Amino acid sequence: MKVARILDSKVGDVVTGSAEMPVSDGARLLSENGIGVLVVNDGEGGIGGIFSERDIVRGLVEHGPDYLDMPLERAMSSSVITCTPDNSVDDVMELMTANGIRHLPVVDAERLVGVVSIVDVVRALLARAEFDREMHQMTG
DSSP states (O other), X not given: OBHHHHXXXXXXXXXXXXXTSBHHHHHHHHHHHTOSEEEEXXXXXXXXXXXXXXXXXXXXXXXXXXXXXXXXXXXXXXXXXXXXXXXXXXXXXXXHHHHTOSEEEEEETTEEEEEEEHHHHHHHHHHHHHHHHHHHHHHO
């Protein structure tokens, strides 16, 4: 199964933020949209970074309440691993596991087209396993 198929099953647009946005606004977007990461725009249509719930916890521990006023560009992870719609679910699982990450922005021709989470990947793998099991029962 390809990442494109996972994206087809997801609803809604990718939630993004700007590098200048304060951490408090980024946290609000995460909460209001029920998401774990916010893709931060680079101002030129690309990905400047990724801001996660984990970043909030680490930032508050390191900087205290002043952290909430910092711009996302100081709080985000600027080294972002991405995938494409053509990557397989197995490729994505391997990337996530090897890098200890739970979300991957999906880019097509350098344009953000979605985000896949570890939950999306596990669901796809479980669906594939169920399909394989049913096929085995039919042929075996």
